[in-house]
Amino acid sequence: MRLDRRMIGLLILTVLIVGNIYIIGIYAPIERTMGVVQKVFYFHISSAWIGMLAFVVVFLCSILYLWRRSEEVNQVAVASAEIGVVFISCTLLTGPIWAYPIWNTWWTWDPRLTTTLVLWFMYAAYIALQGGGAAENRRRFAAVYGIIAFINVPLVFFSARWWRSIHPVIVSSEGMNLDPRMKTALYASIIAFSALYVHLAKMRLSVLRLRKRVETLRENLVY
Amino acid sequence: MNGYLRNIKVVYFRDLKQELRGLDEFLSMVVFGVMLVFITSFAFQLTDVDTSRILPAVLWVTIFFASELAVQRSFAREKERNAIDALLMALGDKSVLFYAKALANFTILLVFGVIILPVLWIFCDVSLRGVNLWLLVFSLVWGSWGLAAVGTMLTAMTVQLPNSRLLPILMFPLLxxxxxAVVRCTDLAILGVTEGALGWVYFVSVYDLLFSLLPLILFEFVLEG
Incomplete structure (x- = not known):
C-alpha cells in the first residue's frame, strides 16, 4: 500500500516535469530580442523560488525546534537546507548562462545576485554547523543560526540595493510584464519544481530517519 | 536593572584586566594587523591601482579578519578554565555574559582599529584635507560594535564544538x-562627502541595534545545559 502511494507520487512528479519541459521548450514563445537563451529564465526563477522556500522552512523549523526540541523538526530543517543549497547553486549557475549574452558579463554585484550568493554561504555554514546532527548542542546552535541568518537576508538585500542594481525587474507593483504563454510556462515550472522539492525532501527525510534508527539499534546492541 | 548593569560592568572590567595581563595575545593580533595592512597596500602598489582609494576596503578587511582572533579568545579562555558554568551561576542572567563579553571585544577591536588606521593612512598616502572626522569615528565605533556583537554570539557556540574552526564560515556571511555599510561610511568620510552618508549611518545603526537585541532572546539557547 505504502509502495503504491510512493509510485503514484513519483508518476505525478514525472508527468509534471516532462510536461514542464514541453511547455518551456515548445509552448512558450521564443523571446524576440534575447532569443532562445531566455528559456533558462524558467529554471532560474524556479530554482531561486525553491531556494527561498527552503530557507523559510529552515527558519520556521528553527523556531519550532527551540520551542519543542523535536528531532523530527530538525530533520526537516536539515533536509530543507540541503535541498536549498542545491537549488541555490542551480540559480547561481543558470544566471550567468543568461547574463553573459545579455549583460555581456558573467557576474555583477547586483543586490539579487549578491543576496543569493550570501544565501548560499549561509546555507553552507548552516549545514557545516549541523555537522550530521548527531550532537544535541549542534542542533540547537544550528537553530539559532537559522533564525539569525533568515533575519540577515533582507539586510543583505537592502545594503546591496543601495549600493547598485541592474537586475531586470519581472514582477513590479504593476504586475508581471510577460507574454501570457511565458507566464503559463513560469507557473508550470514553479509548480513542477515545488513538487520536486517535496519529493526530494521526503526522500531525504526517510534517509535521515533510517540513519537515526540505525544509530539507536547500534546503541542498543552495544549496551 | 541596576544589578544587571553592575554585573555587566564587573565582568567587562574583569575581561579587560585579563586581556591586559595576557597582553602578548593582543600584541600578536596588532602585529598580524599591521602585517596584513602592509601586505595588502604593498600588493596594490605593485599594480596600477590608485592606492589613495583603497583605504576603506583594506581597513575593514583587516579589522574583519583580526576580529576573528579577538572574539575567539574571549570564550576560549573561560573554556580552558571551565569557568563558564561558574560565571553563569554567579550572574544568574545569561545575557549579562553576552553584553560584558561583547563590550570587552568591542573595546579590543576599537583599540586595534585606532592603531591600524594611522599606519594604513601613511601606507596609502591619503590626504588629510576635507576628512569628515565625525563620520570616520562613527564608522569605526559602530562597525566595531557590530562585529563584536555578532562575533561574541557565534564564538559562544563554536567554542563548545570540537571543531571550532567553523567561526569564520559562520561569521562572515552574517557580517x-x-x-x-561601514566601507561606504569610511569611504564617504575620507572623501568628505556628506551626501548619502546619513542613509548608511541609519543602516549601520539598525544593523547594530538588531544584533544587540537578538541575543537577549537567543543567547539563552546558546549557553544551555
Whole structure:
C-alpha cells in the first residue's frame, strides 16, 4: 500500500516535469530580442523560488525546534537546507548562462545576485554547523543560526540595493510584464519544481530517519 | 536593572584586566594587523591601482579578519578554565555574559582599529584635507560594535564544538551587510562627502541595534545545559 502511494507520487512528479519541459521548450514563445537563451529564465526563477522556500522552512523549523526540541523538526530543517543549497547553486549557475549574452558579463554585484550568493554561504555554514546532527548542542546552535541568518537576508538585500542594481525587474507593483504563454510556462515550472522539492525532501527525510534508527539499534546492541 | 548593569560592568572590567595581563595575545593580533595592512597596500602598489582609494576596503578587511582572533579568545579562555558554568551561576542572567563579553571585544577591536588606521593612512598616502572626522569615528565605533556583537554570539557556540574552526564560515556571511555599510561610511568620510552618508549611518545603526537585541532572546539557547 505504502509502495503504491510512493509510485503514484513519483508518476505525478514525472508527468509534471516532462510536461514542464514541453511547455518551456515548445509552448512558450521564443523571446524576440534575447532569443532562445531566455528559456533558462524558467529554471532560474524556479530554482531561486525553491531556494527561498527552503530557507523559510529552515527558519520556521528553527523556531519550532527551540520551542519543542523535536528531532523530527530538525530533520526537516536539515533536509530543507540541503535541498536549498542545491537549488541555490542551480540559480547561481543558470544566471550567468543568461547574463553573459545579455549583460555581456558573467557576474555583477547586483543586490539579487549578491543576496543569493550570501544565501548560499549561509546555507553552507548552516549545514557545516549541523555537522550530521548527531550532537544535541549542534542542533540547537544550528537553530539559532537559522533564525539569525533568515533575519540577515533582507539586510543583505537592502545594503546591496543601495549600493547598485541592474537586475531586470519581472514582477513590479504593476504586475508581471510577460507574454501570457511565458507566464503559463513560469507557473508550470514553479509548480513542477515545488513538487520536486517535496519529493526530494521526503526522500531525504526517510534517509535521515533510517540513519537515526540505525544509530539507536547500534546503541542498543552495544549496551 | 541596576544589578544587571553592575554585573555587566564587573565582568567587562574583569575581561579587560585579563586581556591586559595576557597582553602578548593582543600584541600578536596588532602585529598580524599591521602585517596584513602592509601586505595588502604593498600588493596594490605593485599594480596600477590608485592606492589613495583603497583605504576603506583594506581597513575593514583587516579589522574583519583580526576580529576573528579577538572574539575567539574571549570564550576560549573561560573554556580552558571551565569557568563558564561558574560565571553563569554567579550572574544568574545569561545575557549579562553576552553584553560584558561583547563590550570587552568591542573595546579590543576599537583599540586595534585606532592603531591600524594611522599606519594604513601613511601606507596609502591619503590626504588629510576635507576628512569628515565625525563620520570616520562613527564608522569605526559602530562597525566595531557590530562585529563584536555578532562575533561574541557565534564564538559562544563554536567554542563548545570540537571543531571550532567553523567561526569564520559562520561569521562572515552574517557580517556582509555591515561590511558594505561601514566601507561606504569610511569611504564617504575620507572623501568628505556628506551626501548619502546619513542613509548608511541609519543602516549601520539598525544593523547594530538588531544584533544587540537578538541575543537577549537567543543567547539563552546558546549557553544551555
Amino acid at each position: 556582509i551587510p555591515l561590511f558594505i
